[in-house]
Amino acid sequence: MKKGMDKKAEGNKKKAPARETQKAPEDLYAKRVERAAADRHARKQRPFPACSFEEALDFAKQIFTFGSGQPVRRLLIFDHIGKSSESGPSRQLITNSNKYGLIEGGYQAEFLKLTQKGARAVDDEIPRREQAKARAELAVLDIPVFNQLYEKFCGSKLPPRAALIDAASDFSIPTELGEECVDTFIVNVRFAGLLQTLSGSERLITLDHFLDSLPASGVGNTPRIAHTFEGAGGALITASSAEFEKTCFYITPIGDEGSEQRKHSDLFLGSIVEPAMDQFGLKVIRADAIDKPGTITRQIIDYILRSRLVIADLSFHNPNVFYELAIRHAAKLPIVQIIRLSERVPFDLNQMRTIRIDTSDIYSLVPKIESYRSEIASQTRRVLEDPTSSDNPISTFAPSLTVTIG
Incomplete structure (x- = not known):
C-alpha cells in the first residue's frame, strides 16, 4: 500500500511543472515581479545607471x-x-x-x-556643439566604467562583445553585470555620437572628432542615430511542451513565403532578435513555429499571455500585430517594441520606447547590427528585472484591469 502511495506522490511531482504553465496571467505576473525583486536584492550594486x-x-x-x-x-x-x-x-x-x-x-x-x-543637454536653444558635448560627457565620460571602456578602445573599431566584457571585468565590474554594462555602454556611445560608421564598420571616435563634424553654428537637436538585421529557420516546437518561462514570443508580420514581410521578419529574427536573447537563455518563438493541431489563435494567445517576454515588431503596421500587442498590454507583461526607421510609430504607442532600425540599405544596416542587438538586450534586461518598469496605455489608464484564462 505504501509503495503505491509513493508512486502516486512521485507522479504528482512530475505533473507539477505542467500545472505551473496553467496559472492565470496575473499570477505569473506577480511571481515574476517577486522573483525580479529578489534577484535585484541579491545582485551587487551597479556602478553605472540601470537604463540608457x-x-x-x-x-x-x-x-x-x-x-x-x-x-x-x-x-x-x-x-x-x-x-x-x-x-x-x-x-x-x-x-x-x-x-x-x-x-x-x-x-x-x-x-x-x-x-x-x-x-545644457536638453536646451535646444544653445549651440549644437555645446549641447552635444554635455550629452557625451553625461552619457559616457562622467560614468567611470563607461569612460574607462571608451578610453581603452577609442580610435579603434568597436571590439567584439567578449572583449568589451573582459575589459569591463578588468575595471572591477562583477561578472554577472558584464553583459548589462556593455549593452548600456554601446547604446550610450552610439546615442552620444561617439560610435559612428566609418570605412564600413562601427568605430569609437574622439569627442573632438565628433564635435568637429557638427556645424560651427546652429542650435540644439543633436541628431539621433538610428537602429537595425537576417533570416532564421529552426525546428518546430509544440505548444504543449513549451517552457513559457524560457520563451520570448516574437510578434511580427510574417506574410507569405517569399513576400517582403516574410523576408523582413526572417532578417530581424535571425540577425538581431535571436542573438540578443542568447544571453538571457530565452528561446525565440514565432507564430509559424507552433506546430500543434487546433485553433491557431488560441495557441498564439497562450504564448502572448504566458511567455516571459514578448518582442513586437511594428513594421508594416500589421493589424494582427497590434491586436496581439494589445492583449499583452492588458496582461501588463514585459514587452520590447521595434520598428523600421522609415515608419512612424502609431500615436497610441509613441509614448513607449521603441527601437528604430535603419533598413534603408545593406550599408546602413550591417555595420550597426551589434548596436541594435545591444539596444534590444538593454531594454530586455530592464523589463525582465522589473516587469513594472514599462508602462503601456492600458496599465496607465486602467491600472485595476486584470486578465484571466478560463
Missing part, C-alpha cells in the same frame, strides 16, 4: 519643458507625464537621472531640478 542615457534624458526634457528650466514639484511633473510619482518605475527614473548627473533631488524630494550640465 536617452531614457533618462527624455525625463530631463520633461522637467525642462514643464518648469521652463526652473525646479519643479516632483508630484506635478509625474502627474504631467501621466505616471504615478510613487511607482517603482518612477523612482527608478529619478535614481537613474541622478546617476547620469542630469538632475538633483531624490525620489522623496519635494522638488526636482536640472543640473547645469543637464540643462
Whole structure:
C-alpha cells in the first residue's frame, strides 16, 4: 500500500511543472515581479545607471519643458507625464537621472531640478556643439566604467562583445553585470555620437572628432542615430511542451513565403532578435513555429499571455500585430517594441520606447547590427528585472484591469 502511495506522490511531482504553465496571467505576473525583486536584492550594486542615457534624458526634457528650466514639484511633473510619482518605475527614473548627473533631488524630494550640465543637454536653444558635448560627457565620460571602456578602445573599431566584457571585468565590474554594462555602454556611445560608421564598420571616435563634424553654428537637436538585421529557420516546437518561462514570443508580420514581410521578419529574427536573447537563455518563438493541431489563435494567445517576454515588431503596421500587442498590454507583461526607421510609430504607442532600425540599405544596416542587438538586450534586461518598469496605455489608464484564462 505504501509503495503505491509513493508512486502516486512521485507522479504528482512530475505533473507539477505542467500545472505551473496553467496559472492565470496575473499570477505569473506577480511571481515574476517577486522573483525580479529578489534577484535585484541579491545582485551587487551597479556602478553605472540601470537604463540608457536617452531614457533618462527624455525625463530631463520633461522637467525642462514643464518648469521652463526652473525646479519643479516632483508630484506635478509625474502627474504631467501621466505616471504615478510613487511607482517603482518612477523612482527608478529619478535614481537613474541622478546617476547620469542630469538632475538633483531624490525620489522623496519635494522638488526636482536640472543640473547645469543637464540643462545644457536638453536646451535646444544653445549651440549644437555645446549641447552635444554635455550629452557625451553625461552619457559616457562622467560614468567611470563607461569612460574607462571608451578610453581603452577609442580610435579603434568597436571590439567584439567578449572583449568589451573582459575589459569591463578588468575595471572591477562583477561578472554577472558584464553583459548589462556593455549593452548600456554601446547604446550610450552610439546615442552620444561617439560610435559612428566609418570605412564600413562601427568605430569609437574622439569627442573632438565628433564635435568637429557638427556645424560651427546652429542650435540644439543633436541628431539621433538610428537602429537595425537576417533570416532564421529552426525546428518546430509544440505548444504543449513549451517552457513559457524560457520563451520570448516574437510578434511580427510574417506574410507569405517569399513576400517582403516574410523576408523582413526572417532578417530581424535571425540577425538581431535571436542573438540578443542568447544571453538571457530565452528561446525565440514565432507564430509559424507552433506546430500543434487546433485553433491557431488560441495557441498564439497562450504564448502572448504566458511567455516571459514578448518582442513586437511594428513594421508594416500589421493589424494582427497590434491586436496581439494589445492583449499583452492588458496582461501588463514585459514587452520590447521595434520598428523600421522609415515608419512612424502609431500615436497610441509613441509614448513607449521603441527601437528604430535603419533598413534603408545593406550599408546602413550591417555595420550597426551589434548596436541594435545591444539596444534590444538593454531594454530586455530592464523589463525582465522589473516587469513594472514599462508602462503601456492600458496599465496607465486602467491600472485595476486584470486578465484571466478560463
